[in-house]
Amino acid sequence: MNDYQIEMNLSQSRKQKPAFDNLQFGRNFTDHMFIMDYTEGKGWHDPRIVPYQPITLDPSATIFHYGQTVFEGLKAYQTKDEQILLFRPNKNMERLNRSSARLCMPQIDEELALYGLKQLINVERDWVPNLEGTSLYIRPFIISTEAHLGVSPSLTYQFIIILCPVGAYYKEGINPVKIAVETEYVRAVRGGTGNAKTAGNYASSLKAQEVAGKSGYSQVLWLDGKENKYIEEVGSMNVFFKIDGEVITPELNGSILDGITRDSIILLLKHWNIPVKERKISIEEIYQASKEGKLEEAFGTGTAAVISPIGELFWKEKLLVNNGETGSLSKKLYETLTGIQNGSLVDPFGWRVLV
Template sequence: MKAYQIETILSSNRKQKPVTEQLEFGTIFTDHMFIMDYSVERGWHDPRIIPYQPISLDPAAMVFHYGQTVFEGLKAYLSKDGEVFLFRPDRNFSRMNQSNARLCIPPIDEELAVEALKQLVKIDQDWIPKAEGTSLYIRPFIISTAPHLGVAPSESYQFIIILSPVGSYYKEGIHPVKISVEQNYVRAVAGGTGEAKTGGNYANGLKAQEEAAKLGYSQVLWLDGRENKYIEEVGSMNVFFKINGEIVTPALNGSILQGITRDSIIQLLKHWNIPVIERRISVEEIYQSYREGLLEEAFGTGTAAVISPIGEFLWKGEKLVVNSGEVGQLTRELYDTLTGIQNGTKEDPFGWRVQLR
C-alpha cells in the first residue's frame, strides 16, 4: 500500500460519551471527521482529519439543487478482547466509485479512503460502544459544492467521513417485521440510479413508507418500475426468500443496489452448500408459494440490521404470514454467523474482517 499523508488536527474540546442504553441510530457523532476536497485543477487534494464541525456551503452549491451526491454505510466493531474490526471496507469504497461513475463524480482513490477511514476510527475508537450488538456506524459521502445553477456536473466536491455510535438494532432480540407490497410507487427503474447509492433514491421511497406505516407495516416491498410484478428490494434492503428449501434473491438488474451484506450472505450460503439462486422473482410466485405452503422464510439484508426477518406480507388486501410470524432457523443462523464474523466471535473463512492496528 502507498504511504498517504493525511493531516490530523485533534479536537481540544472532547464531547461527553453517550450512555449506551440511550443510543439511537445516527443522532450522536464523534469528535473527529475526515474531509478531502476536489477541484478540476488539482483533483482530489488535502486529505485531513479535523474536529467534527459544520461545513460551510454557498446557497448555490449544486448538491442542494441537483442532488449530485453519493454515500456509503459500514460499521466498526469492538470485540470482547478490545480489538477493533471493520467489515469489508474495500467493498464500500469500490461501490462508492461505481456510484460516482453514475453520478458523474470523479473517482476517489480507494486505498486512500480505506487508510483515512482506519486512521479516523483509530482516533475515535473510544466511541465504539462495548455492549453486545452495538457498533460505530460509519458514513462516507461526497457532495457537489460548486456554486452554479447550470445543469451540469459540478467542478468541485468534498469527500467526508463521519462516525456515529449506534445501539443494537434489535434491543429486545431479533424479531420479524411486517411488509406491505407497494402497488402505486416505484423505487427505481433499470437505466436510472437504482444501483447507485445516492440520496434521491431514499427520498423517493419516503412517501410509500409513510403510507405503509399508516397501515401498521414497517416497510414496503418494491416491485419493478416497468411491469410492476417483479420483486426488487424491501425498504432500503436487499431481499431473500426460502422456497421449498431453495434460497432465491432478485438478480442484479441495473435498478437494484449491489448490497455488500447481500453478497456476504450469498457467499456464506454457498460455503454451507445451501442452494442459492439469483433470478427474477414475481410477487405472484411468492403468493403461489405461500398458498402451496412452500414459502418457508423471508428476510432483508443491509448494513444497519444485517438481517431483518420478514414475518408478514400484505398484498392486495391479503396477509401472507411467513413461518407463523416467527424467525426462521436459517435466518437466525445467518444472522448469528455474520454478526459473529463481524465482531470477532466466529471464524472468518473469507478474510472479510479487517483488524485495526
Template sequence: MSRQIKIEKTSTPKEKPDQRNLGFGIHFTDHMFIMEYETGKGWHNERIVPYAPLSLDPAAMVFHYGQAVFEGLKAYKAADGRVLLFRPQKNVQRMNISNDRLSMPPIDEELFLDALQQLVQVEKDWIPVEEGTSLYVRPFIIATEPFLGVRSADHYTFMIILSPVGAYYPEGINPVKINVENKYVRAVSGGTGYAKTSGNYAASLKAQVEAKDKGYTQVLWLDGVEKKYIEEVGSMNVFFKINGEVITPALNGSILEGVTRSSTIELLKAWGVPVSEKRISMEELLEASNNGTLEEAFGTGTAAVISPIGELRWEDHVMVINQGVTGELSRKIYDTITGIQSGKIEDTFGWTVEVK
C-alpha cells in the same frame, strides 16, 4: 504505506452516550474526515478535524441538482481489543460505481481505506461493546461548486462521519412487517437504482410514510415497469426461502448490490444451501405462501445486518411467514455474520480488516 493525514484533535470532547440506549444515527463522534476535489487538481487537503457543521454556498450544486452519493459500513471492537472493519473494499468499489453513474470523480481505494482506518483509530474509544451495537461509518461525497446550471460540478467534498449505534429497526432480530408497494416507483433499469445516491432514498419516503401509517415497518419495492417482480426493501436486499431453496432477486440495474447480500450468498454456498439469484414475482411468492412452501423471508443490509420478515401485505393479501417468528436460517446467518464482524467467530472468508 498509510498516507499522511493531518489530524486536529478537539479541545472539547463530547460525553459518550449510554450504550444500552443508542438508537440509530442519533449520536456522532468527536471527529470527522474531510477533503476536497477540484477539476484539474484532483482530491486534496485530506484531514481529520473536530466534528462541526459545514458552511456551504446557497448555490452549491448538491442542493439544486442532487449530485450526492454515500456508503455505510461498521466498525466493531473484538473481545481481545482488536478493531475490525467488515469488507470495506466492497464499499469503496461500490462508491466508485455510484460516482460513475452520477458523473462524479472516483475515489482512490487506498486513500479511502487509509482515511477510514485513521479516523476509526482516532475514534476507537467511541466503539460500543454492548451486544448488538457497533460504530456506524458514513462516507459521502457532495457537489459543492456554487453554480446554477445543469452539468457535472467541478468541486466536490468527501467526508466520513461516525455514529455509535444500536439496532436499526426497533424490532432488532425479531421479524418486521412489510408493505408491498403498488402505487409508487423507486427505480427502473437504466436509472440510478443500482447507485447509492441520495435521490433514490428521497424517492422512497412517501411510500414509507404511507406504509408506516398502515402499521408496517418498511416497503417492498416491485419493478418499475410491470409492478410485478420483486426488487428490494427500502433499506435492504431481500431473500426468500421457498421449499428449501433460498432465492434473491437478480441484479438488474435497478437493485443495489448490497455487501451483506453478497456475504449471505457466499455463506449459503459455503454451507451447501441451495441459493439462486433470479427474477421472482409477487404471484409466485403468494402461491408459495398459500401452499406452505414459503418457509422464511429476510432482508440484508449493513444497518440491520439480517432482518427477518414476519408479514408481507400485498394488495388484499396478508402473508404471515414462519408464523411470524424468526426462522432458523435467518438466525444462523445473523449469528454468523455478526460473529465474524465482532471477532467472535473465525473469519475464514477474509472479510474483516483490522484497524492498526
C-alpha cells in the same frame, strides 16, 4: 498506503459520550471527521482529520439543486480483546466509486479513503462501543460543492467521513416485521440510479413508506418499475425468500443495489451447501408459494440491521411467513454474520480488516 499524508487538527474539547447500553441509531456523532477536497484539474487534495463541525456551502452549491451526492454505510466492531475490526470495507469503497461514476462524480483513491478511515477510527477509538450488539457506524459520503446554477457536473466536491456509535437496530434482537407490497410508487427503474447509493433514491421512497406506516406496516416491498410484477428490494434492503428448501433473491438488473450484506449472505449459503439462486421472482410466485405452504422464510439484508425477518406480507391479502416468527435460517445467518463481524466466530472468508 504509508506514503499518504493526512493533516491532523484535533479538537481541544471533547464531547460527553452517550451511554453505550442505551444508544440510538444515528443520533450521536464522534469528535472528529475526515475531509478531502476535489478541484477540477487538481484532483483530490488536502486530506485531513478535523473537529466534527457544520459544513459551510454557498446557497447555489450544486448539491442543493441537482443532487450530485453518493454515500456508503459500514461498521467498526470492538472485539473482547479490544481490537477494532472492519467488515469488507474495500467493497464499500469500490461501490462508492461505482455510484460516483453513475452520477458523473470523480473517483476517489480507494486505498487513500480506507487509510483515512482507519486513521479517523484510531483517533476515535474510545467511541467504539464494546457491548454486545453495538458498533461504530461509518458514513462516508461525497457532495458537489461548486457555486453554480447549471445542469452539469460540479467542478468541486468534498469527500467526508463521519462516525456514530450505535446499538442493535432492533433492541430485542431480530424481530419479524410486517411488509406491504407497493403497487403505486416505484423505487427505481433499469437505467436509472437504483444501483447507485445516492440520496435521491431514499427521498423518493419516503412517501410509500409513510402510506404503509399509516396501515401498520414497517416497510414496503418494491416491485419493478416497468411491469410492476417482479420483486426488487424491501425498504432500503435487499430481500431473500426461502421456498421449498431453496433460497432465492432478485438478480442484479441495474435498478437493484448491489448490497455487501447481500453478497455475504449468498457466499455463506453456498459455503453451507444451501441452494441459492439469483433470478427474477414475481410477487405472484411468492403469493402462490405461500398458498401452497412452500414459502418457508423471507428476510431483508443490509448493513444497519444485518438480517430483518419478514413475518407478514400484504398483497392481495395478508400472508404469514413462518407463522409470523423468525425462521431458523434467518437466525443462523444473523448469528453467523454478526459473529464474523465482531470477531467472536472464525472468519473463513478473510472478510475482517484490522484497524
